[in-house]
Amino acid sequence: DVKVTQSSRYLVKRTGEKVFLECVQDMDHENMFWYRQDPGLGLRLIYFSYDVKMKEKGDIPEGYSVSREKKERFSLILESASTNQTSMYLCASKGGMNTEAFFGQGTRLTVV
Amino acid sequence: AQSVTQPDIHITVSEGASLELRCNYSYGATPYLFWYVQSPGQGLQLLLKYFSGDTLVQGIKGFEAEFKRSQSSFNLRKPSVHWSDAAEYFCAAAGGTSYGKLTFGQGTILTVHP
Numbered sequence: 001d002v003k004v005t006q007s008s009r010y011l012v013k014r015t016g017e018k019v020f021l022e023c024v025q026d027m028d029h030e031n032m033f034w035y036r037q038d039p040g041l042g043l044r045l046i047y048f049s050y051d052v053k054m055k056e057k058g059d060i061p062e063g064y065s066v067s068r069e070k071k072e073r074f075s076l077i078l079e080s081a082s083t084n085q086t087s088m089y090l091c092a093s094k095g096g097m098n099t100e101a102f103f104g105q106g107t108r109l110t111v112v
Numbered sequence: 113a114q115s116v117t118q119p120d121i122h123i124t125v126s127e128g129a130s131l132e133l134r135c136n137y138s139y140g141a142t143p144y145l146f147w148y149v150q151s152p153g154q155g156l157q158l159l160l161k162y163f164s165g166d167t168l169v170q171g172i173k174g175f176e177a178e179f180k181r182s183q184s185s186f187n188l189r190k191p192s193v194h195w196s197d198a199a200e201y202f203c204a205a206a207g208g209t210s211y212g213k214l215t216f217g218q219g220t221i222l223t224v225h226p
Contacts, residue, residue, distance in 0.1 A: 031212040040121060042202060042218035050212060058213075090156070097212045098144050098163045101204075103156040 003027075006091050006104035013111050019078040021107050023091030031094040032074035033101065034058075034066065036087040043090060049074055081111045114139050116205050118217035125193050126225045133188040133220050135203030143207030145186040146214075147177055151199045159201075162186060173197070198224045 007022035025032065031050050035043040035058075045058030047066040055066050063085060067075045074093075078085055088108050094101040115138045125131055137143060147159040160171025167179040177188045186203060203217040 031214075033214060035216070040218065042118075043204075043216040045213070045215065048213055056213070059215075092156075092214070094206075094212055094214060097206055100146060100158045100161055101214050105155050 004091055004093050004102050004104040006089075006107050008107050009105060011107060011109045013078075013081050013109065015082060015111055017078075017081045017111075019081050019109070019111075021076040021078075021089055021091075021109070023074045023076070023093075023104055024072055025074075025093035025102070026072065027093065027095070027102070028071065029093040029095050029102075030071075031101075032068065033092040033094070034064075034074065034076045035090045035092065036060070037090055037106070038087055046076065081109075083111050085109065086111045114143075114205070114207075114213075114215055116203055116215050116217040118201075118203055118220050120220045121218065122221045122223065124223040124225060127195050128192050131188075131190045131193045131197070131222070133201050133203075133222070135186045135188065135217060137184050137186065137203075137205045139184075139205060139207055141207065142181060143205040145177075145179065146204040146206075147171065147175070147186075147188050148202045148204060148216075149173075149199050150202065150219075156202065159188070193222075193224055195224045195226060198222055 004025045033048040034046045049055045049068040065077045091104040092101040117136045145162040148156040206214045
């Protein structure tokens with residue numbers, strides 16, 4: 001089974017902190033994604049990566065950056081956390097375009 | 113811009129009734145289409161997917177979806193809903209000009225009354 005593992009289920013951080021969310025997949029997938037999920041807004045794409053060191057902005061990249069130094073790991077970075085970044089963050093990985101995405105369990109981040 | 117729209121935020125049905133959840137997409141060419149389900153406190157699980165061929169697609173848990181190119185739609189259906197189907201359902205699409213970018217709709221919350 002494909003496994004996508006997010007490093008934390010719950011995080012509480014202070015405003016202004018630099019926050020790292022880590023995601024690891026074990027299926028050698030080219031594509032990895034970071035979404036945030038908010039009630040009534042569905043899953044909104046923050047960034048995705050289609051190869052090592054390659055990234056593309058999603059629909060809501062402001063306030064975030066990403067890093068993909070190795071194929072299996074995709075990190076989301078909140079440069080200076082703000083309260084409006086309190087949300088559920090979901091990582092996903094995916095092979096080719098015509099394949100399904102597999103999701104991690106999510107990280108619920110609270111910024112106080 | 114490429115987008116996926118789920119017009120219904122919340123749907124309530126009685127157990128045993130039929131169900132249809134709507135999904136519309138806006139892409140230059142026919143994208144790859146997916147339906148996912150998320151039960152409370154759980155991760156997302158793939159119900160079914162459409163890539164090409166037969167426009168009626170069968171999935172897990174008794175769900176099916178029909179692709180209609182003329183309407184840019186990919187609606188999810190189930191003939192008889194069970195209480196355990198209560199969850200949030202997401203339609204998603206991949207394709208177009210941006211590699212494997214996967215775009216989701218806003219989600220539809222399904223409530224099932226006994």
